[in-house]
Amino acid sequence: MPLIDVTTLQAHFEKSEGLLSRFFHKNTEVVHAVDCISFNIEKGETFGLVGESGCGKTTAGKALLRLLPRNVIKGKITFEDHDVYKFSTSELRRFRRHAQIIFQNPISSLNPRMKIGEIITEPFRIHGSTKSSREIQAEVENLLEVVSLSKSDKDKYPTELSGGQGRRVGIARALALHPKFIVCDEPTSGLDVSISAEIINLMKNLQRQLNLTYLWISHNLRIVSYVSNRIAIMYLGKIVEMGETFEVFKNPIHRYTKALFSAVHTVGGSKGPKKIILKGEVPSPINVPSGCRFRTRCWDSEPECRRKEPLLLPVGREHLVACHKAL
Amino acid sequence: MLLEVKNLSVEYITSEGRGYAVENASFKIEEGQIVGLVGESSSGKSTLGWSIIRLLPSNARIRSGDILLKGRDIIKMSERTLNETIRGKEISVIVQDPQNALNPVFTIHTQINDILSLYRKKTRKTKLPLLELFRSADTERKKEAVSLLTKVGIADARRRIDEYPYCFSGGMKQRVMMVMAFVVNPSLLIADEPTTGLDVTVEAQILEHLKDLIRQYGTAVLYITHDLAVISEVADKVMVMYAGNIVEIANKSELFDSPLHPYTKALIKCLPRNATQKDELETIPGSVPNIFNLPHGCKFHPRCELAKQICKGKRPLLKRNHSSSHEVACFLV
Amino acid sequence: MNAKKGFLKRFEIFSFVLSSPLRCSGVVIVVILLFIAIFAPAIAPHDPYDINPVNRLSEISFTHPFGTDNLGRDVLSRMFYGTRTALFVGMMGVSVSLLMGLILGMIAAYCGSIIDDAILLLFDTLRSFPTIILILVIISVVGPSITNIVLALAITFMSTYGRAVRARTLSVKEEDYIKAAEALGARRLRIIRSHIIKNVVGPLIIMAGMDVGYMIALEAGLSFLGLGVPPPTASWGKMLRVGFDYMLKDPLLIIWPSIALFVAVAGFSLLAEALRNFLDPSVRRSVKGSLSAIRSQESIS
Numbered sequence: 001m002p003l004i005d006v007t008t009l010q011a012h013f014e015k016s017e018g019l020l021s022r023f024f025h026k027n028t029e030v031v032h033a034v035d036c037i038s039f040n041i042e043k044g045e046t047f048g049l050v051g052e053s054g055c056g057k058t059t060a061g062k063a064l065l066r067l068l069p070r071n072v073i074k075g076k077i078t079f080e081d082h083d084v085y086k087f088s089t090s091e092l093r094r095f096r097r098h099a100q101i102i103f104q105n106p107i108s109s110l111n112p113r114m115k116i117g118e119i120i121t122e123p124f125r126i127h128g129s130t131k132s133s134r135e136i137q138a139e140v141e142n143l144l145e146v147v148s149l150s151k152s153d154k155d156k157y158p159t160e161l162s163g164g165q166g167r168r169v170g171i172a173r174a175l176a177l178h179p180k181f182i183v184c185d186e187p188t189s190g191l192d193v194s195i196s197a198e199i200i201n202l203m204k205n206l207q208r209q210l211n212l213t214y215l216w217i218s219h220n221l222r223i224v225s226y227v228s229n230r231i232a233i234m235y236l237g238k239i240v241e242m243g244e245t246f247e248v249f250k251n252p253i254h255r256y257t258k259a260l261f262s263a264v265h266t267v268g269g270s271k272g273p274k275k276i277i278l279k280g281e282v283p284s285p286i287n288v289p290s291g292c293r294f295r296t297r298c299w300d301s302e303p304e305c306r307r308k309e310p311l312l313l314p315v316g317r318e319h320l321v322a323c324h325k326a327l
Numbered sequence: 328m329l330l331e332v333k334n335l336s337v338e339y340i341t342s343e344g345r346g347y348a349v350e351n352a353s354f355k356i357e358e359g360q361i362v363g364l365v366g367e368s369s370s371g372k373s374t375l376g377w378s379i380i381r382l383l384p385s386n387a388r389i390r391s392g393d394i395l396l397k398g399r400d401i402i403k404m405s406e407r408t409l410n411e412t413i414r415g416k417e418i419s420v421i422v423q424d425p426q427n428a429l430n431p432v433f434t435i436h437t438q439i440n441d442i443l444s445l446y447r448k449k450t451r452k453t454k455l456p457l458l459e460l461f462r463s464a465d466t467e468r469k470k471e472a473v474s475l476l477t478k479v480g481i482a483d484a485r486r487r488i489d490e491y492p493y494c495f496s497g498g499m500k501q502r503v504m505m506v507m508a509f510v511v512n513p514s515l516l517i518a519d520e521p522t523t524g525l526d527v528t529v530e531a532q533i534l535e536h537l538k539d540l541i542r543q544y545g546t547a548v549l550y551i552t553h554d555l556a557v558i559s560e561v562a563d564k565v566m567v568m569y570a571g572n573i574v575e576i577a578n579k580s581e582l583f584d585s586p587l588h589p590y591t592k593a594l595i596k597c598l599p600r601n602a603t604q605k606d607e608l609e610t611i612p613g614s615v616p617n618i619f620n621l622p623h624g625c626k627f628h629p630r631c632e633l634a635k636q637i638c639k640g641k642r643p644l645l646k647r648n649h650s651s652s653h654e655v656a657c658f659l660v
Numbered sequence: 661m662n663a664k665k666g667f668l669k670r671f672e673i674f675s676f677v678l679s680s681p682l683r684c685s686g687v688v689i690v691v692i693l694l695f696i697a698i699f700a701p702a703i704a705p706h707d708p709y710d711i712n713p714v715n716r717l718s719e720i721s722f723t724h725p726f727g728t729d730n731l732g733r734d735v736l737s738r739m740f741y742g743t744r745t746a747l748f749v750g751m752m753g754v755s756v757s758l759l760m761g762l763i764l765g766m767i768a769a770y771c772g773s774i775i776d777d778a779i780l781l782l783f784d785t786l787r788s789f790p791t792i793i794l795i796l797v798i799i800s801v802v803g804p805s806i807t808n809i810v811l812a813l814a815i816t817f818m819s820t821y822g823r824a825v826r827a828r829t830l831s832v833k834e835e836d837y838i839k840a841a842e843a844l845g846a847r848r849l850r851i852i853r854s855h856i857i858k859n860v861v862g863p864l865i866i867m868a869g870m871d872v873g874y875m876i877a878l879e880a881g882l883s884f885l886g887l888g889v890p891p892p893t894a895s896w897g898k899m900l901r902v903g904f905d906y907m908l909k910d911p912l913l914i915i916w917p918s919i920a921l922f923v924a925v926a927g928f929s930l931l932a933e934a935l936r937n938f939l940d941p942s943v944r945r946s947v948k949g950s951l952s953a954i955r956s957q958e959s960i961s
Contacts, residue, residue: 052526067843096845109836113858122854126846173840192367192553192615197597197608204607219527222556226599226608263531264556277535278528280482281496 001081002040003181003213004064009037009075011059011068015286031285033059035237036075038312041181046207046214048228048245050221050260054282055234057217058104061183064215065099066092079181097127100174104186106166110158116169117154120144123176143172147202164195168202175206183215188223200227221264225249230318233257236285236293239312243319253321255298292324300325328397329514329547330356330379335392337371337378339618346618348374348387350571353645356515361541361548363562363579365555365594369615371571376517376551380418381409397514415442419508419546423520425500429492435503436488439472439510440465446511475506479536498529502536509540516541516548522557534560555594559583564652567591570616570626573645577653587648587655589631625657633659683937686930693924697743706734708741709892717910726916729902735913739920741894746924749810749889750876754868756814761821762861766852768822769829780826783819791816795878799887806889809882813875821864828860835859869932873925880921896920 011034034056041047049057062068064077066084077084079095087095103109110119120140129136141151147168158166167187174182187203188196200223206212218224224231225245232242233256241254252258259276278297283289292310295301304324312322337349348371356362366372377383379394381401394401396417401409422428429438444464469488476484479502492500501521508516521537522530538561541548550561558565558579565582567575567590575588586592596609613630616622622629628638635658643656696703705725712732720727726735768779786794798812832838833856841851882888883897884904891898896917903914 052528062839065843067839093845096843101840101843103836103840105836109840111837111841111855111859114855122841122846123844126841126844126850170840173844177844193555193594193597194367194611197599197610200599201607201610221527222599259528259531263527275531275535277532279480281498281529282526 003043003080004041004215005076005078005081006040006060006064007038007076009060009063009073009077010035011056011063011072012074013072029286032237032288033285034063035288037232037234037237037239039232039239039242041213041215043180043213044207044211045229046216046227048224048231049215049217049234050219050224050231051234052219052260052282054236054285056237056285057234058185060234061101061185061215061217065101065183066095067101093127097177098179099181099183100177100179101183102167102170102174102185102187104189106163106170106190107158107161109170110166112158114157115154116144116149116156116158116161119158119169120154120173120176123173127177139176143175146175146206147172148198163190164192164199167191167199171199171203171206175210178210179212181213181215183217185217186219187216188218188220196223203227221260233260236282236288238293238322240294240323241319241321242312243316247316247319251316251319253315253319253326254294254323255300256294292322328355328395329358329360330549331393331395332379333393333395335375335378335394336390337374337383338388338390340386340388344619346621347390347571348618349378351642351644352392352568352573354566354573354576356547356549358514359545359547361550361561361563363558363565364549364551364568365553365558365565366568367553367594367615369570369618370568371618372551372553372568373519375568376519376549379515379517379549380414380420382414382420416446416511417513418515418517419511419513420517420519421501421504421508421521423523425497425504425521428504429495429500431492434489434491435476435495436469436472439475439488439503439507440468442507442510443468443472471510472506475510476503479506479540480532496529498525498533501525501533505533505537505540509544509546512544513546516546518548518550520552523552523554530557537561555598567594570621571618572626572642572656574627574656575654576645581653587653587660588627588657589633589659590627635659680934682930683934686927686932686934689923689927690931693743693747693927696740697747700740700744704734704737704740706737708733708737708894710734717906717913720912727910727912729899729913730906735899735916738894738899739896739916742896742899742917742920743924745806745889745893745895746876746879746921749806749813749879750872750924750928752810753813753817753875753879754872756810757817757871758821758864758868760814761818761823762825762857762864764818765822765825766829766856766860769826769833770848770852776826779822783822786816786819789816791878792881795882796887799882804887804890806893809879809888813878817871817875821867824864824867825860828863829856832856832859866932866936869935870929872932873928876924876928877921880917 013031013033015029015031037060039047049060051057059068063073064084066087070085073085079099082091084095110116117137117140120143121136124131124136124139131139140154144151144153149165149168149172153161153165158169161169184203188199191199203214204227207214214227216224216228228245230243231245231248232239233248233254234240235256241248241252241257248257249261252261259278262276279299280297283293283296289296289306291307292298292301292305295305298305302324308324310322310324310326312320313326315321315326332355333353335349335352336347338345338347352375354362364372364376374383374387378387378389379401381389383389389402392402396413401413404413429435473484473488476488481487481499481502487494495503504521518537522533525533534557540546550558552558562579565577565579566573567582567588569590575582575586575591577587582591583595586595590611593609593611597611599608611630616626616629624637624639624641625631625634625643628634631638637658643658645654645656647653648655648660705723710733712728715724715728715732716730718724718728724734724736726739729735729738764779764782768776789797794816795812798815799808802808802811838851838855841855846854879888879895880897880900883895884901886901888897889895899917900914900921903917906913
C-alpha cells in the first residue's frame with residue numbers, strides 16, 4: 001500500500017473579480033494549475049516532481065497536505081489509505097503531525113518577529129505537548145544540532161540568518177513532530193553550490209535515520225535526478241512522463257523531458273550532446289492549448305496532437321509517458 | 328587588449344565596520360573574448376563587475392588599482408566623461424532580475440527607442456526637412472527595434488513592442504534587455520547573473536540568443552555567475568573568485584579538466600553529476616568568511632584540507648603555472 | 661553572551677534618542693506632560709475650580725504665576741488640569757480607535773465577501789463625513805461628556821486604522837510563515853494571536869502616536885466651540901475660548917493654552933517620529949555608522 005495515493009487531482013483557481021462581477025458571474029477566468037494528475041508515493045522513497053515555473057508542482061505539493069481551500073480541489077488524495085479531504089478537524093490535526101512541508105523561500109517562511117527558538121518550539125505548543133518547558137527546550141536544541149545549527153542561533157531573528165541557515169531552521173521545524181512524510185518545495189533554490197550540497201546530504205541522512213518519505217519538488221533537474229527514486233515531469237498542470245529516475249534519465253521519451261534534460265548543462269570543458277532549444281514560451285494556464293498542451297512548442301507535433309489529449313500510458317516497466325508518439 | 332584591471336581593491340564602509348569586498352584583483356579581457364567570473368555569494372564578483380563602470384553603492388570605495396579600457400583610465404575619468412562615452416556606449420550591462428530592470432510606466436518601444444535615438448544621433452546625416460526627418464527616423468527606429476526583438480525570439484514583435492513590461496514574462500524581459508544592451512554596439516558587455524532565476528528551458532533559449540548576439544556584434548563579455556554549468560557553456564576563459572580574491576584564471580577546458588586551486592576543485596566536486604551517482608555529495612567544510620572578519624593569510628585556508636603553515640601567514644598572489652594562460656593563487660601548487 | 665547583548669540593547673534606545681535633539685525633546689516633552697497630568701493635584705498651586713470673582717483677570721504674580729481668568733480661577737492650575745483632559749482624550753481616543761479598527765479590520769480581512777464589503781462600507785461612510793461634523797453629530801446625539809468625546813473621536817478615526825489593519829492583514833495572511841503555521845496544524849485563533857497581530861500592529865503604533873497630537877487638538881477645538889467637556893472640567897480648549905473672548909482685556913489669557921497645545925502636539929509628533937525611526941532598521945543603523953547597513957548587505961555579492 002503506498003503511503004500517498006493521488007487520483008485525478010485537479011486544482012483550479014478562479015481569478016477573483018470585484019463585487020459586481022461576482023454578482024453576475026461574468027467570465028471568471030480559471031487558472032488550471034493542476035489538471036487531473038495521478039501518482040503514488042511509496043513509503044521511504046523520494047519522489048521527485050519536476051517542472052518549470054507555472055507547471056503546478058508546488059500547487060500539487062500543497063494539495064497533498066490540504067493547504068489549499070477545499071473548493072479548489074477535485075479528485076482524491078489518500079494518506080495511509082485515508083482520504084485526506086474527508087478528515088474531521090481532529091483527524092486533520094493528527095494528519096498534520098505526520099505530513100509536513102519545507103517551504104521554498106527559507107526566510108519568508110519564518111515569522112520575522114519571532115526568534116528561531118520560538119519558531120521551532122511552536123509545533124510543540126500547537127499540539128499541546130505534555131512535556132515540560134525544559135524538556136521542550138532540550139528537544140529544540142537537539143533539533144538545532146541535528147540540522148547543524150548552533151545553540152546560540154536560538155535567539156536570532158530570521159532576518160539575521162543566511163539562506164542556508166534559514167533552510168535548516170525550516171527543516172528543524174518540519175522535523176519537530178516526527179513526521180512520516182515531508183513535502184520539500186525547492187529545498188536548494190537560491191543556495192550556493194556548496195551549501196546546497198550540504199543540505200542535500202543532510203536531508204538524505206535524515207531520511208535514512210528517521211525513515212522519512214519525501215516529495216521533492218524542484219526545477220533543478222540535476223539535483224532531482226540525484227536524490228529521487230522515482231520522478232514525474234510536469235508541464236502546464238499535467239504529468240507528461242513518470243517513472244524510475246534512472247530509467248527516465250537514460251531514456252526520456254516525451255519531447256519536453258528530452259528538452260529539459262538536454263538543457264541541463266554538462267559541467268566540463270568537453271561539449272555535451274547538442275542542446276534542444278524549444279521555441280516559444282509556456283502558454284498561460286488560463287488558456288491551455290487543446291489536445292496535448294505541449295504541442296505549441298513541440299518540434300514533432302502532428303494534427304492528432306491538437307485534437308486529442310494524450311493519456312499517461314506505460315511504455316516500459318515503471319515508465320509512463322503521455323504522448324501520441326511515444327511508441 | 329580591451330580591458331586591463333590591475334590590483335583593484337574595493338572597500339565597503341558600513342556601520343558594522345569596513346571590509347574589502349574585492350582585493351588586489353588583476354585580469355585582462357581581449358577583444359571579443361568571453362570571460363566568465365565564477366563565485367559564490369559574498370565572493371565579490373558583482374562588486375568587481377560593477378566597479379569596472381564605477382557604478383557602486385555610495386558606501387563603496389575603490390581604494391586602489393587601475394582599470395584601463397583600451398588604454399583609457401576609467402578610475403581617473405570624470406563622471407561626465409564616463410557617462411558620455413563609457414556607460415551604455417563602450418560598456419553595456421545586463422542584470423540579474425529582469426523584472427525590475429525595465430521601467431514599468433513606459434512601453435517597450437519607448438524604452439528601446441530611447442536608446443536607439445541616443446545612439447543613432449551620432450551617426451545621423453541626412454538632408455530631409457526637419458519634421459520629415461523626425462517621422463522617418465521614428466519609423467526607421469521602430470522597424471529596427473521590431474526586427475531586433477524578432478531576432479531574439481520574441482514572437483509577434485510588431486504588436487508586442489507597444490505593450491508595457493508587465494505583459495512580458497521574465498525571459499522576454501531579459502531578451503529586451505539584451506537587445507537594448509547590444510544595439511549600442513559596445514566593446515564590452517558586463518552580464519551580472521542574467522539567467523539566474525529563469526526556467527531551465529528559457530535559460531537555454533536566452534543563452535543561445537546571447538551567443539548569437541555576441542557573435543554578430545563581436546562584443547567581449549564579462550559573464551558573472553555562480554553557476555559553473557552555465558560558465559562551461561558560455562565562456563572562453565574562466566576566473567574563480569573567493570571572498571574578494573581571484574584565486575584561479577584559466578581557459579575553460581583547462582579549468583574543468585585540471586583545476587589547480589583547492590577551492591575550484593571543491594566547487595566542481597559539489598555538483599551532482601548525474602542520476603547514477605549515489606554516494607554523498609562533496610561539501611566544503613566551514614563557511615564563507617564575513618568581509619569584516621577575514622582570516623589572515625590565504626582566505627580559504629580555514630576550509631582547505633591541504634592548508635599548511637605558510638598559508639596562514641601571507642596572502643598568496645596570482646601566479647602563472649605551467650602554461651601562460653593558467654594562473655593560480657596558492658602556495659601549494 | 662546573550663545577557664550582555666540584551667543589556668546593550670537597552671542602551672541602544674538611549675543612545676538613539678539622545679543622538680538627536682529633536683528626538684530627545686519629543687521624549688522629554690511627553691514625559692513632562694505625563695508627569696504633570698498624573699501629579700496635577702499635587703503640584704497645582706490652587707484649586708482650578710475655585711471661582712473667585714474678586715480676583716478676576718489679575719496679572720502675573722507670585723500667588724498666580726499665570727494670572728487668573730475671567731472667573732478668578734488660577735490659570736496655571738487650570739493648565740495643569742487641562743493637561744489631564746488633553747492627554748486622557750488624546751491617548752484614550754487613539755487607543756479605543758485603534759482597538760476598534762483592529763477588530764473590525766481583521767474581521768473584514770478574514771471573513772471576506774459580504775462582511776468585508778459591509779465593513780468597508782461602514783468605513784467609507786464614516787470617512788466621507790468631514791471630521792468635525794461627524795464628531796458634532798455624535799456628540800449632539802449622545803451628549804457631551806468626556807467619555808462620549810472619546811467615543812466620538814474613536815468612531816471617527818477608526819476607519820483609518822481599520823483600513824490599514826485590513827490591508828496589512830490581507831497581505832500578511834498570504835505570507836509563507838502563516839502557511840507554515842497552518843501546515844503545522846495551528847488553529848486560526850492561534851495564528852491570529854501569535855503571528856498576524858505581531859506583524860500588523862507595528863506600523864499602526866506609529867500612526868497612532870501621530871494621531872494623539874491630532875486628537876488633542878480636536879478636543880481643544882471642540883471645547884473652544886463649547887461642545888467639548890462639560891464645565892467645570894478644565895480644558896485647554898475652554899481656556900482658549902475664554903482667552904478669545906477676553907482678548908482685548910487680557911491678551912495673555914489666550915497665549916498660555918496656545919503654548920500648551922503647541923507643545924503637546926509637537927511633543928507627541930516628535931515622539932511618534934522618533935518611534936518610527938527607531939523601528940526602521942535602515943535609519944537606526946545610520947545613526948551609529950556612516951551609511952545604511954542594509955544597502956551594503958545587498959551589494960556585497
